[in-house]
Amino acid sequence: MAEPVGFYTDTTVCIGCKACEVACKEWNQLPSTNGGVNTLSGDSYDNTRALDGIHWRHVKFIEQFTEDRKDGRWLLMSDVCKHCVNAPCLEVCPTGAIVRTEFDSVVIQSDACNGCRDCIAACPFGVIEVNPASGTAQKCTLCYDRLQGGLEPACSKACPTQSIQFGTIKELKGRAQKRVDQLQQMGEKRAYLYGADEKMLGGLNSFYLLVDKPEVYGLPPDPKMPTRNLESGSWFSAFGAIVVGLMGVINFRNRGARENGQEQRP
Amino acid sequence: MNTVLSSTFFSAPPDWGWLIVWYFFFGGLAGGCYFLAVMIDLFGRPEDRALARLGYYIALPCLIISGILLTLDLGRPLRFWHMLIESNTYRIMFKAWSPMSVGSWALFIFGIFSLLSFLSALAEDGRLQQPAARGLRPPGALGSIIAIVGGLFGFFVAGYTGVLLAVTNRPIWSDTPLLGMLFVVSAASISAALMILLAHKSGRITPGLNALHRLDSWVVALEFVVLIAVMVSLGPVFRAWLNAWGLLLLFGVIGLGMLLPLALYWRRQWFGDLNVTAAAASVLAGGFILRLVIVFSAQGV
Numbered sequence: 001m002a003e004p005v006g007f008y009t010d011t012t013v014c015i016g017c018k019a020c021e022v023a024c025k026e027w028n029q030l031p032s033t034n035g036g037v038n039t040l041s042g043d044s045y046d047n048t049r050a051l052d053g054i055h056w057r058h059v060k061f062i063e064q065f066t067e068d069r070k071d072g073r074w075l076l077m078s079d080v081c082k083h084c085v086n087a088p089c090l091e092v093c094p095t096g097a098i099v100r101t102e103f104d105s106v107v108i109q110s111d112a113c114n115g116c117r118d119c120i121a122a123c124p125f126g127v128i129e130v131n132p133a134s135g136t137a138q139k140c141t142l143c144y145d146r147l148q149g150g151l152e153p154a155c156s157k158a159c160p161t162q163s164i165q166f167g168t169i170k171e172l173k174g175r176a177q178k179r180v181d182q183l184q185q186m187g188e189k190r191a192y193l194y195g196a197d198e199k200m201l202g203g204l205n206s207f208y209l210l211v212d213k214p215e216v217y218g219l220p221p222d223p224k225m226p227t228r229n230l231e232s233g234s235w236f237s238a239f240g241a242i243v244v245g246l247m248g249v250i251n252f253r254n255r256g257a258r259e260n261g262q263e264q265r266p
Numbered sequence: 267m268n269t270v271l272s273s274t275f276f277s278a279p280p281d282w283g284w285l286i287v288w289y290f291f292f293g294g295l296a297g298g299c300y301f302l303a304v305m306i307d308l309f310g311r312p313e314d315r316a317l318a319r320l321g322y323y324i325a326l327p328c329l330i331i332s333g334i335l336l337t338l339d340l341g342r343p344l345r346f347w348h349m350l351i352e353s354n355t356y357r358i359m360f361k362a363w364s365p366m367s368v369g370s371w372a373l374f375i376f377g378i379f380s381l382l383s384f385l386s387a388l389a390e391d392g393r394l395q396q397p398a399a400r401g402l403r404p405p406g407a408l409g410s411i412i413a414i415v416g417g418l419f420g421f422f423v424a425g426y427t428g429v430l431l432a433v434t435n436r437p438i439w440s441d442t443p444l445l446g447m448l449f450v451v452s453a454a455s456i457s458a459a460l461m462i463l464l465a466h467k468s469g470r471i472t473p474g475l476n477a478l479h480r481l482d483s484w485v486v487a488l489e490f491v492v493l494i495a496v497m498v499s500l501g502p503v504f505r506a507w508l509n510a511w512g513l514l515l516l517f518g519v520i521g522l523g524m525l526l527p528l529a530l531y532w533r534r535q536w537f538g539d540l541n542v543t544a545a546a547a548s549v550l551a552g553g554f555i556l557r558l559v560i561v562f563s564a565q566g567v
Contacts, residue, residue, distance in 0.1 A: 050278075088435060094367035095348040096359050114348045115341015117280035118366045121434035126278035135341035220273035227363055229432035229443045237425040237446030240492065244421075244454045244485060248305035251481040252314075252474060 004104030006083055006142070006205030007156060007164055008172035010179055011217070012191070014076040014163035016045060016059055021078075023158035024057040027143065031133050051079060053131030056140040057155050062216060077208065077217050078164055080155070081106065081127045081140035082195060085202030088226050089119035089128060097136075104169070104205055105142035113137050124201075124223035142205075169205055176209055183211075194219060201225065272503050277435040279565035285339040289332050290427050290557040291456070293373075294449060296328035297424030298457025300380055302481075304417035306474050307404040314474030318403075319387040320461055325420065326384040329377055336373075350374060365430035372422045379416030424453030431560070437506055438564040442499040444492065445560065451489045456553035458482035459527075459546035466543050479542055483531035486549060490524045493556075511563035514555060523552010 024030070031054050041047045044061035051058045058079045065072030087106045090098040097112035098119060108119070108128070113136035120128045120137060131138040143153035151157070156166035165172060176193055183191035190211045195204030201223055214221045303321025306314050337346045345353070349370035352359045361367040382402045386409070389399035403409040428445035439445065458478050465475050497504055507515060530536065530545035537544060 052278075092364045092366065092433060094359070094361065094364050094370060095345075096352050096354075096361075097348070109354075112348060112353045113342070114345035116339075116349075116366060117282065117341070118364075118430075118434070120278055120280040121282075121436050121439070122277075124273060124277050124435040126276055129278060130281075130341050137341070215276075218276065220276035222273045223276075224273065224435065226433045226435055226440060229440055230363060230365070230429065232443035233429040233432040233446045236444050237429055237450050240447035240450040241421045241425065243488065244451060245301075245305070247481055247484050247488070248302065248454075249309050251477040251484070252305050252309040 002102050004169045004205060005147070005167065006105070006169050006172065006207070007080065007153075007166055008176045008196075008207060008209070009078055009080075010163050010165070010176070010209045011075065011077040012183065012188070012209060012211060013161045014059070014078055015161055016061055016074070016076040017160060018048075018059050019158040019160060020155035020164055021048060021055070021057045021059060023154040024140070025055075027146070027154035028056060028141075030054045030056065030131075051081075051125075051127050051139070052129030053138040054129075054133075056080065056138070060218060062212075064212075064216075075212060075217065077210075078155070078159075079218070080206055081142075082125055082201075082207075083140075083142055083205035085198070085205065086225060088122040088124060088201070088223075092118045092122040092226055094118060101142075101144055101147075103142065103144070103147050105144065105147075107141045107144050108137055108139060110134055110136045110138065122226045124220050169203070172207075176207070179209060183209075272437060272441055274435050274437040274440050274503070275567065277437075279436065280434075282339070282561055282565070285335045287554075287558050287561045289335040289339070290449070290561065291554050292328045292335065293332040293427060294424045294453035294553065294557075295457050295460055296325045296332055296380065297376070297420035297422070298453035298455075299328065299461060300325035300376075300383065300420035301417045301424070301454070302457055302461060302478070303383070304404075304413040304420070306478075307413055308410070310474045310477070311472075314472045315390065316470045317461070317465055317472045317474045317478070319390060320464055320468070320470055321457075322380070322383040322387040322403075324457075324460060324464070325380045326377075329373070329380050329423075333373065333377070365426050365433050369423070369426040369430060372419055372426060376416065376419040376423050379412060379419055382412055383416060421450060421453075424457075425450035431564070436564045437503055437567050438500065438560070441501070441503040442496050444496045444499055448489070448492045448496055448556075451485060451492050452553050452556055455482060455485040455489050456550050458485060459549035459553070462546040463543055463550070466539075479531060482546070482549065483528060486524050486527055486531075490520065490528075493520065493524075506567045507563060509563075511559050511566070515559045515563075518555035519552050519559065522548050523555060524549075527552070 041049050044063055046061045048055050048058045060077045062075035083105045097109045101107050115135050128137050128139045152166045156164040180191050194210050195207035299321040303318040306318040337343045385399045386402035388394035389396050404413050425446045428449035431439035432445050434440050527545035527549045530541045534541045
């Protein structure tokens with residue numbers, strides 16, 4: 001296996017140009033929304049709205065302004081699949097369509113997916129959606145085809161400010177930590193890394209430098225594996241079945257007949 | 267989002283809609299009716315066998331409908347077999363930790379058992395001229411094995427859907443481990459209700475029918491307790507039901523599907539013979555609304 005690779009996204013230098021979105025769409029030949037007829041969302045400059053089956057990159061625009069808009073700031077963030085080390089989508093996929101590649105990325109094989117959508121409900125980040133053109137669940141592949149050809153993903157290649165950086169996870173973590181230290185020294189005490197350590201789903205192969213709480217960026221503060229409920233849910237279900245079974249035994253052992261005045265105990 | 271209740275609120279809805287609601291309903295009926303038929307076969311009297319046959323007659327068609335609904339719900343329905351066979355290697359596809367994977371196999375295996383029991387019921391009714399098929403039901407050894415194993419798979423089919431919902435990251439579904447138990451108990455209540463309705467309609471008034479009435483009232487009471495436990499276990503996420511879905515849960519599930527039938531079962535003098543069938547009908551309606559609320563409410567937040 002090649003060394004794990006991924007993205008480090010420094011949100012403090014994102015300018016919201018959406019070059020990453022365009023590059024992703026171009027390279028992966030993703031269809032346009034609504035047949036190319038654009039509709040404005042009314043939510044800042046964000047007309048992409050969310051990650052889905054035909055938007056594998058999404059630049060978020062968060063406006064933090066005072067009521068009179070005299071003071072405030074923009075938070076910009078290019079969101080993408082996190083290629084989790086312990087990936088919830090991969091865990092639940094019943095067809096084996098979701099696989100981990102030699103680059104430690106998580107890829108949905110469209111020819112194997114049957115569109116059951118279990119992975120959509122399992123992803124804590126809301127990354128996956130069905131591509132209406134294929135009828136299958138789709139998301140960022142970390143440009144698997146480009147990686148195989150020795151190229152970096154289209155989005156990071158296109159990013160003009162190096163907000164999206166591609167590399168080995170080890171190298172990226174070192175680079176990201178230096179940037180956090182730099183920002184802290186400059187007085188931006190809120191800077192921290194989201195998903196860089198192993199506590200979050202074993203580590204995110206696409207992690208972020210943020211300057212506010214995760215939920216402000218639409219990221220879950222504490223994402224978990226879906227199978228956390230498997231054991232307890234199964235035991236409770238079995239318990240329910242046993243109780244109903246006992247009720248059945250008690251009732252069908254001639255109790256109903258007794259009520260009817262037809263008791264004929266052998 | 268101003269108030270963060272749980273990290274589950276950041277996931278996306280899978281857009282499981284009406285097909286899945288109906289699947290949960292018919293799947294519950296298939297598993298529950300088969301299980302009740304097995305209970306009657308194993309613990310009832312010989313004259314109750316007609317009532318047990320009714321359970322087998324319901325189980326197989328409901329299971330077939332379930333399979334059709336599930337297949338239609340797929341984005342690529344012709345690839346339904348990918349659930350069982352790996353499409354690239356043609357090897358068995360099975361993940362013990364994925365409820366959807368295990369459930370697909372359970373549906374397939376339960377289909378075999380419910381078909382055998384269905385054929386046996388037909389033979390006993392004289393509609394299938396294969397005397398050997400009668401041995402596929404208790405009291406014989408082979409029939410008892412089929413009934414017990416099939417009954418276990420039936421209960422699995424009835425309840426795994428709740429566990430499947432819990433093994434996601436959606437709000438409500440994954441914020442409680444009790445949905446599987448709720449679905450198991452609810453499957454028993456709606457199945458008993460449907461069997462009561464059809465038994466009255468088809469004139470299968472056997473001594474076991476009284477037992478079924480009583481069992482249904484017990485199970486509905488248990489279902490009420492489990493539903494309250496689900497609500498409590500949700501903790502702060504319960505706020506996601508403080509809307510129209512919550513009202514539907516209150517009036518449609520608790521009121522119509524639980525409290526009304528309990529009152530009707532316990533006060534039989536109210537409407538005479540109509541009491542029991544009215545109670546059964548309201549249990550069925552409540553069971554459907556329960557699945558409706560659980561499927562849709564978690565996807566609208």
